[in-house]
Amino acid sequence: MSALNMKLLRELWKLKGQVASIALVVAAGIMSIVTMRGSYESLVTAQQQFYRESRFADVWVSLVRAPEGLRVNLESIEGIDAVDTRVTFFATLDLDDSGIPAQGRFISLPEIGRPVLNDIMLRQGRYIAVGAIDEVIVSENFARARNYLPGDSIRVVINGRSRDLDIVGIAISAEHTYAVPPGALYPEDERYGIFWASRETLGPAFNMDGAFNEAFVTLTPDANIDAVIESIDALLRPYGGLGAYPRRDQPSHLILQAELDQNRVTGAIIPIIFLGVAVFLLYLVLGRLISTQRGEIAVLKAFGYSDWEVGGHFLLFAVVAVLLGGLIGLVGGIQLGDAYIEMYAQYFNLPNLEYLPSAGLLFFAFISCALGAFGGAIAAVRRAVLLPPAEAMRPEAPARFEPGIIEKLGVGKLLGATGRMVLRNVTRKPVQGFFSSLGIALSVAILTVGFFMFDSVNHMMDLQFRHIQREDLALTFREILPETVRYDLANLQGVSRVETYRIVPARLRFGHREDEVVIQGMELNAELRRIINADNREVPVPATGIVLSAVLADRLMVSSGDELIVEMLEGKRKIAKLLVSGVIEDFLGVSAYMNKQALWQLSGEANVISGAFLAVDALSLDDIHRQLKQIPAVTGVASPATMLQSFEEQLAQGILIAAGFLLGFACIIAVGVIYNGARISLSERGRELASLRVMGFHRSEVAWLLLGEQGTITLLAIPLGWLIGYSLSYAIATGLQTDIYRIPFVAEPRTYLLSAVLIVLAAIASGWVVRRRLDRIDLVEVLKTRE
């Protein structure tokens, strides 16, 4: 081994703490790319493969009832490639193990052969036998949550009749990768499942013999999707068509896609932060190493080593840090990606979902981090290379100090000698101080953003389940029922209040813009279900006119006072003019609210309701569930309390996992910056500190002096970090706004406090490590040598 490499090895060992902390920052950068981008790619691959294999449709349409013969007409629409039809209904599941209501979505499968489009993928068991009318295939998540296996049977209330169905298979479907029950926001696998049965089973049960109530199509490559949707709507209008919608509005796809988009965004931001910090740290540490080795550099050059050899020698420090970081990052990233995808698999039911980072991605992650790190290293090494040997022989000129602006303002007088030393050391290198602060600020920001996400979700859930949905039970009826049903419901033992609602799908049009929505007809002076805006304030239901979500109003480009054209997509399909009487800022859904009476008038169907909200006595809840199960017309019973509970359980778990990762990442940065900063101060000012010890300063007093500088930088970083975190959170809240939800921009004081406290703890830990080193300083040795 050459002498120069021997020197490298020894110095690497001496600087092992610093090399390791830089390697960790590099590793975190690579890890974040490999994990986030890798899972994004894996998810996209799995999604596309699943869509392709199951022949996922491009456009869906629901309708009341159309004869099967109409299928030919659909096929002949220009731009349509393939058509499939089916019968689908919701039914109550009679699961006698608990009082919790459960619901199934029943979907028909063709009697012979497989569905042309939206095919299912069997995971266990077999397909429905030809002619078997009591066989059913259930969705995998539901089967898993309920421990169902092929061979078990399940009791279902279909059209008021209790029936036992045999489970013959367990399957997944691209339409239900994320299966949310109607009216819910989150999968509830215990209480909601998808059931596939033969059309011969479902058709007669729902009076759909030779008819269908849902159709979907794929498009030819050159199709104009808007034109196709228009033609479908025109064709199906007489059959109660509820308006065709494209794939991007398909509920499961919509949520999966939103998740993918979010992944893509965070997968781009976070690695950039790590990269920036790695560049800065390498610049800092190598810069310091080079200035302490001016003499050695001069000697090497005087002996005839070339600039390249000298530069290369110092660059090797960076090479070691980057290789070490790269190895940890690649291995750790693949591990973490595996875990990440496993977590996704709990929510999104995609077959072949496997964490498979491409070689190209691994290469890209490594190269981009390595290039960034070398950028920082080269900037520092340039100084060594450019140093003329004669100048390098002389010791570096003593650091120049002068009272800075802050001191000239009189702050200096308030500080003791220690305070002034800290202040001057910070202000002497404002650029380095700024970047150190920025680095720490970024870790504060990472934590702030992480906790902000939870605050937002919590806020949204609180608003939805404690302020908007105040009912104990929400009932959905299979078909519209007369308003008088409310008296029957009120008579049930334990029911203390009944409010009924009417929902009508409709198309809203303003100028050339249009949107399909579900208009909710609410009671005047309702207490159980109210319109609440983002500020937690109740918006009274207007006597006439419609109140729209801000997202919807934006899309239609309408504001309060404008007049819309509304086309009812159900019943008599009336078309009328309608005044926008209010726009509300809300987070979930694209809502349109009206007074129930006004909606009756608009739709031309008076005194009919689609469902009801009940307030019930908690003790009678089980009893009421039993009674409701006996009412055939009630197909859905949702309980906001159980929805919230299931959501909060999943959220709590998610918070712990995510907070752990964020904390780990943030600490790597904070410790990297603070530890290296303190180590460098120690090496720059070891003699000064030793002098102070000799003059009778105690260890703790000297430690304050050294760590005061890092402490000041950390304290300055915290408000900066909050600011960056606040801005990033705002950008994320705005950037992640989708058609179905908006993320509220709320951050609890706790979030700011927690992110600051965690970073201060990381700073104290780094300071403690350096302080131990300070305690071991050999006073006599330091004073004897000239720097």
Place this chain on the structure above:
Amino acid sequence: MGEITVHALKNVDFELFEGEMTVLLGASGSGKSTLLNIIGGLDVASSGDVIYRDQNLHEFSDRALTDYRRAHVGFVFQFYNLISSLTAKENVALVTDIASDPMSPIEALALVGLEDRVNHFPSQLSGGEQQRVAIARAIAKRPSILLCDEPTGALDAETGKLVLSVLDQVNCQTQTTTAIITHNASIGALGDVVVRMSSGEIAERIENTSRANVDDIEW
């Protein structure tokens, strides 16, 4: 390789008397710095006793040694060791802030003839000036004992003499017990006592009948 015990000092029996100036002479490696470090509480002898006014430093803890240095010892180093981020006055104040009965930093700087340079940073002072600030810093707490380790080692003859005359003057005016380490034999003439060291032992102890004038010594 086995460990070999090397004695930096052995059989040293040595006294410093109040108010006297002692010059410790010796070549490098003679053990004079080790002796000074032990007297100053920076180092601890592996055996033997160091008695300061009836207290045995040999039995002091690390913290007690720090307190001893803080209260009683002034140090002047070859390379000044000023805090570069503090002005001359502030460097002195660093010590007076933690002392019980110090002189004012201005007073201390006036004693070394730097009353006009109090607000200068080390980088704005010459080597001789920096060493005089270091002396002012060492004497400002009115130490019982002033230890100077090669105080002129990094200076040219002219400046070195100036620094020595400051030490001489301080010793006469404040009656501070002073020990100066040097390898420059001619400086010995300045002391009340000259102790010559060689190979870790005291080779010779000479008491001067009268102290020479700084201007008269040959460099």
